[in-house]
Amino acid sequence: MVRVTNPECLFCRIVRGEIPAAVVYSTDQVLAFRDISPKAPVHVLVIPRDHHSDLASLAGADPALAGALLAAVGAVAEVEGVAESGYRTIFNSGRDGGQEVPHVHAHVLGGARLPTSIVP
Numbered sequence: 822m823v824r825v826t827n828p829e830c831l832f833c834r835i836v837r838g839e840i841p842a843a844v845v846y847s848t849d850q851v852l853a854f855r856d857i858s859p860k861a862p863v864h865v866l867v868i869p870r871d872h873h874s875d876l877a878s879l880a881g882a883d884p885a886l887a888g889a890l891l892a893a894v895g896a897v898a899e900v901e902g903v904a905e906s907g908y909r910t911i912f913n914s915g916r917d918g919g920q921e922v923p924h925v926h927a928h929v930l931g932g933a934r935l936p937t938s939i940v941p
Contacts, residue, residue, distance in 0.1 A: 862932030
């Protein structure tokens, strides 16, 4: 399978093994690894191995991969032991939405009671 990657993309470089990451879940379609600046006791990023800039782009280009990404979020919650107690999933899109890396990724946060609102 030929992967769609971006040579300058941080997450594509992680997928290619050029940058190390603390991997917690991996399939042929997705990769999940610990955030280097965690905002909760559990903070894992879940990404498709193929490069798509944001969630809307992924959903439009490859709905099956978007489904695999969402399924991986649930699998990560199980692996990390937060599925029963609860967790939050966040997708940031675009600069104004807080997206820092232009490769679609889900944040899975848990392991403690999270604030009910993140809006200031």
